[in-house]
Amino acid sequence: SVIIFSMFFGLRRQSRLLVRRPGPTFPAVVHFSQRKGPLFSLHPTCTLVGASSARLFCAAGTRVAPIGGARSFTTTPSASGEMTEKFRKDYATPPYWIREVQLSFDIHDDETIVKSKLFVERDLATPAGTPLDLHGEDLQLKEILVDGTALAEGQYTTTAEGLSLRAVPTAITSFVVQATVGIHPFANTRLQGMYGKGSLILTQCEAESFRRITYMLDRPDVMARYTSVRLEADKAKFPILLSNGNEVAREELSGGRHAVTWADPFPKPSYLFAAVAGDLRCIKDEYTTMRGRKVTLQLWSDPKNVPNLYYAMDCLKKAMKWDEDTFGLEYDLDLFNIVATRDFNMGAMENKGLNVFRASLIQANPDTSTDDDYERILGIIGHEYFHNWTGNRVTCRDWFQLTLKEGLTVFRDQSFSADVLKSPIRRIEVVRALRSSQFTEDAGPLAHPIRPESYFVMENFYTQTVYNKGAEICRMYQTLLGKQGFRKGMDLYFQRHDGKAVTCDDFRSAMADANKVDLTQFENWYSTSGTPTVEAEGKYDPTTKRYTLTLKQSVAPTPKQPVKPLLHIPVVAGLISKRNGSELAPSRLLELKEKEQSFVFEGISEEPIPSVLRDYSAPVVLKLSQTDEELAFLMANDTDTFNRWECGQRLTTRVWIQIMEALHAGKPESELELPPAYLNAVRKIVEDTTMEPSFKAYALSLPLMSALMVQLPSPLDFDSFYRAREFIMRSVAAALLPGFVAIFHSLAPKDQSFVADPASIARRRLRGQALAYICKSGDPSAASLCAQLYHSATCATERQQALSSLSGLPGPEFDQLLEHYRESAKGDPAIIDKWFRVQALADSTSAVQRVRSLLKHPDFDLKDPTRLTSLVFGFLANLPQFHSRDGSGYALLGDVLLDLDKINPQMAAYACDKFSNFRKFTEERQALMRAQLERIRDHPGLSANSMEMVTRSLA
Secondary structure, three states: OOOEEEOOOOOOOEEEEEEOOOOOOOOOOOOOOOOOOOOOEOOOOOOOEEEEEEOOOOOOOOOOOOOOEEEOOOOOOOOOOOOOEEEHHHHHOEEEEEEEEEEEEEOOOOOEEEEEEEEEOOOOOOOOOOOEEEEEOOOOEEEEOOOOEEEOOEEEEEEEEEEEEEEOOOOOOOEEEEEEEHHHHHOOOOOOOEEEEEOOEEEEEEOOOHHOOOOOOOOOOOOOOEEEEEEEEEEEOEEEEEEOOEEEEEEEEEHHEEEEEEEOOOOEOOHOOEEEEEEEEEEEEEEEEOOOOOEEEEEEHHHHHHHHHHHHEEEHHHHHHHHHHHHHHOOOOOOOEEEEOOOOOOOOOOOOOOEEHHHHHOOOOOOOOHHHHHHHHHHHHHHHHOOOOOOOEEEEHHHHHHHHHHHHHHHHHHHHHHHHHOOHHHHHHHHHHHHHEEEHHHHHOOOOOOOEEEHHHHOHOOOHHHHHHHHHHHHHHHHHHHHHHHHHHHHHHHHHHOOOOOOHHHHHHHHHHHHHOOHHHHHHHHHHHOEEEEEEEEEEEEOOOOEEEEEEOOOOOOOOOOOOOOOOEEEEEEEEEEOOEEEEEEEEEEEEEOOEEEEEEEEEOOOOEEEHHHHHHHOOOOEEOOOOOHHHHHHHOOOOOOHHHHHHHHHHHHHHHHHHHHHHOOOOOOHHHOOOOHHHHHHHHHHOOOOOOOHHHHHHOOOOOOHEEEEEOOOOOOHHHHHHHHHHHHHHHHOHHHHHHHHHHHHHOOOOOOOHHHHHHHHHHHHHHHHHHHHOOOOOOOOHHHHHHHHOOOHHHHHHHHHHHHOOOOOOHHHHHHHHHHHHHOHHHHHHHHHHHHHOOOOOOOOHHHHHHHHHHOOOOOHHHHHHHHHHHHHHHOOHHHOOOOHHHEEEEEHHHHHHHHOHHHHHHHHHHHHHOHEOOOOOOOOOOOHHHHHOOOOOOOHHHHHHHHHHHHH
16 A cells, blocks of 8 residues: 655645555556546556545655646655645644753864754653654764663654654653764755855754754744853864854864854744854944943954944944833843854844844945945844844744744834934835735735744745734734834733743733733734725715715635635824815824724814825725825825825826726827826926935836736736836936936035935935936937946945946947946955846846846856845846746746755745736736746656745646
């Protein structure tokens, strides 16, 4: 007999089939129907002898042949031959706890020996004699002891997933397990667990990769104190040895070796463990906490980039001060280390006392870092530091609760950035990102709640939904409770749960109890996928001077959720005078809890224009019928900054759709023109010299294509969609060219000094937007203006603006400046990253072929996640070229994914989701994307990470 398990191909039923075959070499053949008909069919010589509930990958590889309309594929089992779906409802406390961990690393070029000492405690509810099952992957077990006695074969079992100890003490509840294993960091291309690259060895353990270092209960609810972590290595090769907590011992050893021992007094889950060994240098500073304690701050990088760490140090100290002032949260160790490396899949990681960052997200200087980079560094430094409390001191009970730490910490870093930058457009930037990525996720087959109910591969749920929609849910708490109420809830949360692993419900209960409010219905946000829609309709009664605003809520069906519960939605609204733009009613919080509710504004002296969803008070799509004239009026007069911008976006969207529909119907561009009201509204923005420059730049920006695509019905004619965008850009540019030229010249820097303050960033942002329009106008001087900006640039932002705008113009200038840019880099990897990215994003029909050529460039390395992000993920953001009508962009991604999946499945899975919404497009593009998905799915040896993403997309 052989057991055949159903593969996860979007199947809603779970089945385990026991199949008897004629002989040991006869292939068991199973057929899977995609839509109708039998779910399975067996080879006629096989007999179905039993079935039971389970949903797993095939334990033995199966050869599958097509039958009728069935889809066929060959399974690729995981190391153990199975892939199990985990469900939130199945959570159970572990039968054993690990209270203390001691580790020793003996680092050599060919192998690292890891010795672990686990102080184990049996849970009171666990019967004596219950085996202890520890997680472990790709480990070479050399020795295993329990309470100092070596175990013989038969007293334990090793599998591809871990180690099961049957010989555990029964007379006592506490005992010690010691293991010695061998691992090979420099052979680890996954960049998970402990891995080596160049002169550096480091770790990445979140979510479930500590098990690739040694055997452990590798789950977030098992929190242990790491009382001794000893790192030993060759001192010449690895002079710096770091781990969590505080340094407690240093040894000079024979043979040119040395060792450093670290101890972390705070309990933490294994995913927060970190170790770094390498040839690093640092900058040092000191921070005095609000209680007067001195904390040493050390930021580490390769020696060449040490001067690029000072901006990050300033950001770190600002974050520490902000958290004290805003939430009363003080850093708790004597030392805080951050290490920068190019070779890091994640953006950054909050390991207790030893953060690890991708170098581009911490190193900054004017020649290599754009204004966006500077702002991003500020936010990410804050994010990882804030995790010290929201993620480390209080962590997740299980991985279904990931948004508890990530959504909350994203909200905290957004609030920090807004306070530090003091920019009126920070909220606009956040919402633009939310709509372009998370709304797209919510609208496709990968839609899931911020607290998923199940997963196969946890790494695949580090998503825009969990992070950014999760942040919006936290923001809604603050909107409903006020800043003081939110602070009270946070205080109670830490008071109750410091040092514990908890759930999203615990956070919601703290908010409710601290403010004595009922937030029961608010819990539906955690379990509901999809983007809600709020319809608003107003009615004014001049007799009673009463304005009634009626709100309706709905959420469209999403995978596994055909019916949605009612949500608790905070809608902030105000009323604006049609006569002079004054506020007839200031911002008021409306709590929408029913399917439909009406809210009355009393004492309104005239018929107003409603300003609804101010400051984007909830992550919803607003449907509100307003005329072009009303939108244009609110663009100029709304007292809410966000809604002023939003009304402009709505008006532009309306024009975009009109032009797109005309082009789709076959109307030539020569017969089209922009509505005069729209063009006049844009002209007022261009000519307004009092408008804050960053706001003006965003007011002149068209909606992001990915955000608008979500709003449009399927199937989408992408060619007409993109042509409409280009028509608007060209028409506005041609009509208002003198204004854009005036902006460009008036905002030229007064000297060659560089400042990364909000005012300077705003000036450069608006100047770059003006140049983008000039280059769409057809003006013959556009190329020379780009070259002028490039050669006179004071920083990377201006060079990137020049190259980006120039990329869409005919002529040799783009390639000439690219060559100059590369030569001037003098091998600096950060500048070479930008050189790759600007080509990947080129506004040119040759972008696909250019990227294919760059994949073979000697400076490109698929194993370098930073370079990979610059070129491949840069190209995926170039929607017009990725969606090339001939499918060449899709084929390029398919080729890269298959190569990448072999060495870095996590990054490959991230890229897979660009295909997930293929059903959004017309039949021709659907077929091309589906073909790539099926090609990837059928590839032998595909990783579980990519298989899950592909199969969910095809479901």
